[in-house]
Amino acid sequence: MRADVADLFEFDPGMTHLNHGAFGAVPRVVREAQDRARARVEAVPMRAFRDELPPAIAAAREHAVAFLGVPADSAALVRNVSEGVAVALEALAIGRGDDVVVSSHGYPTVTLAVQARGGSVRRADFGLSATAAEAVAALTDALTPDTRLVVIDQITSPTALVLPVAEVAAAVAPIPVLVDAAHVPGALPDLDVAALGVAFWVGNLHKWAFAPRSAAVLWVDPRYRDRVRPLVTSWSQGRPYPASFDLQGTVDPSAWLAVPDAIAFWHGLGGWSQVERNADLLLRGADHVATELGTAGQPSGIRHAPCMRLVALPPGVAETKEGADALWQQLYAAGFAVPPVSFGGRGHVRVAAQAYNDEDDYARLAETLVSLVGSA
Ligand SMILES: Cc1ncc(COP(=O)(O)O)c(C=O)c1O
Structure with missing residues (x-):
């Protein structure tokens, strides 16, 4: 490990860390920024929840969304990809009688989320030596008349491949595509989310963008924005997307508030x-x-x-x-x-x-x- 850089984190020095993708790692300065955000709340909780947090969360959201290079009104803060996936499944009212197509490289909890709603999962299998065209063909071959959604990972978790998201979206249209981009923010250059032709895209900031867990961005195509709601109804109810996701009662927003510090750390490196x-x-x-x-x-x-x-x-x-x-x-x-x-x-x-x-x-x-x- 490069000692000067590893010292910026809080790693066990006895270990060699070669798994940044799985959970990320929070730099000390980012953890301290999160601690400061929490301390500010504790100083006068009433002032925080009444006056300070709403504009601070909106500012953190705009910062996060700008990092992805998409317009401010196109993406909301959520806590993680799992939450973003649940929001998309709810927006499409996926349930009994619906098929959702995933790939054999997909994240298992996405399958569980579909099944928990009563939906059926059809798995498109392709191997490590498949070409992009073969991957697209496997996904289109898995479609049925009941397919309501295709979920595709932009960077796959078990196999670390960059799947051809735009090609899949074009091939399965008009069936909407949800992109599991858990590993993408801060890791995949030349990202143009809006050009992918997909309905939903959700990426974690707490993997490669150094944010504290839990911080993620959910981008939604304009055609679906009036259907997306946070999973918890709270004080943002009735506000337009994406502000509709900002205020979730007394949920701890400190990871979101530290996102600007995380992005500054990413740039600083x-x-x-x-x-x-x-x-x-x-x-x-x-x-x-x-x-x-x-x-x-x-x-x-x-x-x-x-x-x-x-x-x-x-x-x-x-x-x-x-x-x-x-x-x-x-x-x-x-x-x-x-x-x-x-x-x-x-x-x-x-x-x-x-x-x-x-x-x-x-x-x-x-x-x-x-x-x-x-x-x-
Ligand atoms: C491809 C992929 N999707 C989804 C997830 C779930 O992320 P989270 O647990 O932060 O919701 C992960 C986590 O590693 C992942 O790698």
């Missing part, structure tokens, strides 16, 4: 040039791990996320969920926070790169993995 440095480090690091494991050259038809990617493990290793869980425990005991992933009957590790990582992290990971699982 170098913004997109830092992301480029991370992507370059990851490319070399992941190649090194794969070479040491003897699994280099795995086919991949769709482009990898810039700062997260899979490295295949030797055959027979972590091929099941139980195997992947057991390897996680071994890696943790050896001082690494990095997730093994079983996908398509094959074991992998998903490695990430953030500003606090350096080449030595991947070299030591490779050495540890070879000692734990051998090489192909």
Whole structure:
């Protein structure tokens, strides 16, 4: 780890952190900004809730939305992607008799959210070596006359791929598309949300944009804005979208209030040039791990996320969920926070790169993995 950058966080120094994507990591200055926001509320709660929080939340929302490069009236603050997904399912009144198409690379709780409402999930399967066109075809092949929504991840969680969202939206139109962009803010450059041709797009700020958990942005296409409501009816009731999501009673808004500090931290590290440095480090690091494991050259038809990617493990290793869980425990005991992933009957590790990582992290990971699982 690069000590000077890692010191800006509150990590356990005994661990090598190669999993930024999963939960993010909150820099100390951002956590302190959140603490200050909380302390300000505690000083005079009545003043805070009556006078200060409504304009402060609106300002934080506008800051967050500007970071994504979309108009101020197009996106609301929500607490996380799970909440944004629930809002979209509610807006479309998804329920019994409705099909929702997801991909085999999708996030499992999205499937649970659809099923909890009585909807059916149809899974479009495609492998790691599929091309973008094959992924689009798998999703369109899964449509039925009852399909009311297609959910597609812009950066997939288990496989760290950048899926062809705009192509999927064009291919399934007029069926609305919900983009699970949990990993996108601060991680995927050249983002143009409005040009994707989708109905809903929701991304976490607490992964790659350094916000405290829980902070996320829900963008909604103009055609659907009059249908979206916060899950909790409170003091914003009756206000137009996106202000309709701002005031949720006494829910703690401190993560939202610290978003401007998080974005300032992201810029302070170098913004997109830092992301480029991370992507370059990851490319070399992941190649090194794969070479040491003897699994280099795995086919991949769709482009990898810039700062997260899979490295295949030797055959027979972590091929099941139980195997992947057991390897996680071994890696943790050896001082690494990095997730093994079983996908398509094959074991992998998903490695990430953030500003606090350096080449030595991947070299030591490779050495540890070879000692734990051998090489192909
Ligand atoms: C692709 C994807 N979607 C959704 C989620 C859920 O995010 P949250 O738990 O913040 O709602 C995650 C979390 O890692 C994710 O990776």
